[in-house]
Amino acid sequence: MQKIKPNLSGISQSCRDAMQTKIDGLAKPIGGLGQLEALAVKIAGIEQTTELRTEKRCCFVFAADHGVQRAGVSATPRKVTWQQAINTLAGHTTVASLAKANYCQVKVIDVGVDHDLSGTGVIDKKIALGTKNMVDEPAMTYDEALQTIQAGYDVAQQAIKEGNDLLLVGELGMGNTTPASAIISVILGVPAEEVVGAGSVISNQRLLHKTEVVNQAIKDWQPDSEDPVDVLAKVGGFEIGAKVGAIICAAENKTPLILDGFISYAAAVLAEKMVSGITNYLIVSHFSREIGSKKALDWLQLSPLLDLGMAVGEGSGAVLSLSLIDAMQSVLHNMNTLDDLSIKFTK
Numbered sequence: 001m002q003k004i005k006p007n008l009s010g011i012s013q014s015c016r017d018a019m020q021t022k023i024d025g026l027a028k029p030i031g032g033l034g035q036l037e038a039l040a041v042k043i044a045g046i047e048q049t050t051e052l053r054t055e056k057r058c059c060f061v062f063a064a065d066h067g068v069q070r071a072g073v074s075a076t077p078r079k080v081t082w083q084q085a086i087n088t089l090a091g092h093t094t095v096a097s098l099a100k101a102n103y104c105q106v107k108v109i110d111v112g113v114d115h116d117l118s119g120t121g122v123i124d125k126k127i128a129l130g131t132k133n134m135v136d137e138p139a140m141t142y143d144e145a146l147q148t149i150q151a152g153y154d155v156a157q158q159a160i161k162e163g164n165d166l167l168l169v170g171e172l173g174m175g176n177t178t179p180a181s182a183i184i185s186v187i188l189g190v191p192a193e194e195v196v197g198a199g200s201v202i203s204n205q206r207l208l209h210k211t212e213v214v215n216q217a218i219k220d221w222q223p224d225s226e227d228p229v230d231v232l233a234k235v236g237g238f239e240i241g242a243k244v245g246a247i248i249c250a251a252e253n254k255t256p257l258i259l260d261g262f263i264s265y266a267a268a269v270l271a272e273k274m275v276s277g278i279t280n281y282l283i284v285s286h287f288s289r290e291i292g293s294k295k296a297l298d299w300l301q302l303s304p305l306l307d308l309g310m311a312v313g314e315g316s317g318a319v320l321s322l323s324l325i326d327a328m329q330s331v332l333h334n335m336n337t338l339d340d341l342s343i344k345f346t347k
């Protein structure tokens with residue numbers, strides 16, 4: 001990717017209106033399905049059709065390790081990244097089990113895992129054996145940041161070529177709530193204290209240290225908040241960059257993309273900074289338990305579909321939210337219309 005200049009064809013207002021009219025004609029109170037209606041309308045606008053295409057779906061689990069994980073910012077051992085990458089393909093992780101329940105294919109993509117995953121079925125797009133430790137040096141080079149965005153873009157393009165109607169993005173990367181917080185802090189211009197959270201659960205003492213690590217890295221490397229690639233390079237992660245690429249490719253191809261939790265919000269923040277309005281192509285599955293979630297989602301102007309206190313990542317919330325899309329498909333295919341029943345409202 002030389003220059004990130006996506007060619008977005010826009011959201012169809014006429015398809016949005018037609019979908020809302022279709023829903024308003026169903027035998028129920030106007031607006032009675034609330035956010036589910038907004039969801040169907042959004043998908044219609046992105047896909048530019050009122051025949052919602054949602055049957056074939058694919059969740060990407062972008063996996064990578066983080067130098068900063070060695071700085072004591074996470075409760076979880078580093079090896080969990082590669083272990084869960086393999087376990088996902090075996091069907092035994094949170095995302096894999098929820099994907100099974102929601103008829104979703106899962107692809108695991110190695111964009112920087114600190115382990116040899118060859119021969120496991122994990123897709124190899126490895127940039128390096130993890131990022132550098134942002135305590136000591138920038139997480140990656142500018143060129144690596146572009147490479148990881150390209151990797152995510154290519155994976156998404158392949159999935160769209162394979163006929164997928166919906167794309168979902170999850171991740172595995174022990175320590176990655178630290179770069180996600182750093183990105184959100186820099187782009188939103190809010191203090192690290194307001195966005196650094198407990199990740200996969202740490203003590204208050206470790207939380208203070210994690211916040212200090214983010215503050216110090218931002219101070220030392222001075223990421224340019226007007227250049228999202230620079231922010232990704234200095235305080236980001238490979239799987240976050242890959243998500244950015246997938247988001248751009250999905251939007252270019254009029255394919256709705258479902259974000260997962262906090263790490264996806266960071267990717268969306270970078271993508272929106274690169275391409276203003278790209279959030280119109282995004283759906284947020286759930287409200288992550290991370291403390292920075294509200295700030296990030298307010299900035300993105302996106303509302304999550306679910307609020308269940310989830311904080312697993314992997315794509316678990318994204319695949320779970322497919323049940324709401326399937327519910328809406330059932331509504332559209334099975335319900336009587338007001339006309340069928342000769343119902344007229346008198347306000």
Ligand SMILES: O=C(O)c1ccc[n+]([C@@H]2O[C@H](COP(=O)([O-])O)[C@@H](O)[C@H]2O)c1
Nearest residue numbers: 074173175176177199200261262288313
């Ligand atoms: O999606 C979220 O909101 C989320 C919140 C907390 C943790 N995670 C997952 O847990 C890992 C990062 O947590 P941590 O504490 O190691 O930074 C990483 O693999 C994420 O997928 C994910």
Ligand SMILES: Cc1cc2nc[nH]c2cc1C
Nearest residue numbers: 076080084200312313314
């Ligand atoms: C087991 C385990 C699985 C995970 N998946 C995402 N983050 C995780 C953290 C842990 C600890």
